[in-house]
Amino acid sequence: MNATERKVDARKGMGLDRGGFLTAAGLGALVLVAFLLMAAPGYAQTTAARTKVVGPYSYDMSKEVKINATVEKVVTNPPEGTLAGTHLLLQTSAGAVDASLGMLALKGKDAIAIEPGQHVQVTGEMKTVKNGDVFFARSIQVNGHLYILRNEHGVPMTHTRRDSSLKTGTEGGQL
DSSP states (O other), X not given: OOHHHHHHHHHHHHTOSHHHHHHHHHHHHHHHHHHHHHHHXXXXXXXXXXXXXXXTTOOOGGGOEEEEEEEEEXXXXXXXXXXXXXXXXXXXXXXXXXXXXXXXXXXSTTOOOOOTTOEEEEEEEEEEETTEEEEEEEEEEETTEEEEEEOTTOOEEEEEEEEOOOOOOOOBEEO
């Protein structure tokens, strides 16, 4: 056996011949791809959690205010071209406000019993939607009951009624 044959035999014994080298490289590449695929979803979720949704229907609690008002009109079928759902036309010390309560406020076992002339305290955020200003109500207090209409992200929810003897003080800004 000459020197060249001994080198070939030595490589075969260590699995470093042409086929063994390609198998090791292929296995290494497969492990790398699998690692990257498993790591990518974790990074994507972290990035998505930090992304803030913006737009006419987003909700920013830092802009949330409470308003004390008198109900002028309850609108259950708003005109075409306006925001769907129940609206209250409110009279405040600063003027008239169109408050959107969402689609479910007057429905279900805990439906809000509300009529013109009643005093309400509404917590929400003013937005410009469809060329008009609308107050997105997140909660409303009427007749000693607090109704939660949207979550902290502004997503409408089946409202929950909380019986309370809430203070009528103002938190946040005043409209």
